[in-house]
Amino acid sequence: MNEGRLLTTKETAGKLGISIRRVQALVASGDLHSVRVGRTILIRAQSLNRYRRIQGHPGRPFSPKVAMGALFLISDEPTEWLTPQQRYRLKRYILGADAQSLVSRVRDRARTLDLFAAPPALDAVRENIHISGACEQHAEQFMLIPQKILEGYTSETTFRQLLRHHPLMEDHSTTTLRLHLTDCLPQRPEPMPIGVCAADLAVSADPRESQAGLHMIDKLLAIYRKEHGHEQ
Numbered sequence: 001m002n003e004g005r006l007l008t009t010k011e012t013a014g015k016l017g018i019s020i021r022r023v024q025a026l027v028a029s030g031d032l033h034s035v036r037v038g039r040t041i042l043i044r045a046q047s048l049n050r051y052r053r054i055q056g057h058p059g060r061p062f063s064p065k066v067a068m069g070a071l072f073l074i075s076d077e078p079t080e081w082l083t084p085q086q087r088y089r090l091k092r093y094i095l096g097a098d099a100q101s102l103v104s105r106v107r108d109r110a111r112t113l114d115l116f117a118a119p120p121a122l123d124a125v126r127e128n129i130h131i132s133g134a135c136e137q138h139a140e141q142f143m144l145i146p147q148k149i150l151e152g153y154t155s156e157t158t159f160r161q162l163l164r165h166h167p168l169m170e171d172h173s174t175t176t177l178r179l180h181l182t183d184c185l186p187q188r189p190e191p192m193p194i195g196v197c198a199a200d201l202a203v204s205a206d207p208r209e210s211q212a213g214l215h216m217i218d219k220l221l222a223i224y225r226k227e228h229g230h231e232q
Helices: 009-016 020-029 045-054 064-074 084-096 099-105 119-126 156-165 194-202 207-231
Strands: 006-008 034-037 040-044 111-115 150-154 177-181
Touching: 006 009, 006 045, 009 020, 009 040, 009 045, 020 040, 040 045, 064 084, 064 099, 064 194, 064 207, 084 207, 099 194, 099 207, 119 150, 119 156, 119 177, 150 156, 156 177, 194 207
Parallel strands: 150 177
Antiparallel strands: 006 040, 034 040, 111 177
16 A cells, blocks of 8 residues: 555545544544544555554553553663553563564554654754654664654653744645654653664564564564563
């Protein structure tokens, strides 16, 4: 399916084998990304394909904070927002997890917005987010060509501030900026942990990016098991 195509809710429902009402619920929850044209809601084909890839794997999704905690843990980064009990349970899960199941369980880690921003606005946004995916300096780590879309994480508060000062359009046929909104962020102004970047790539429509993301998560899980396996 052409990734740039826009689908009606009826077409989307047919492709997923669900009701139109269920499609509308997935749009409302952020699981499917849409564009509004007048009174019509159109679903991005890229979003539909991404949703398909993360479905079908066992296990309910983690809560946003626990999901981010899992990806920070395999990246050997601090998780001060987790309780000791949450951290203990996550460690036990990670020791037996594989890349595909982990990607599925962490899918609700943040609220994701696909936006259009002109180059001047993108430059300003870049200074206020934590870069993720295969953007800029991350591309080399994954042996990929840098993404054309700027992708990163920021808080809801910072996003609202950006909206007040820069034209960021959500209902647009072209995406130049993908923002993930969460309060679970690095303490310093730096890119997101490698595990988060890998999880973002793992659900990419580009097979090379998806494979690179899954491969990195497999690698991080193997390192984690080697370093923490004795703690079971």
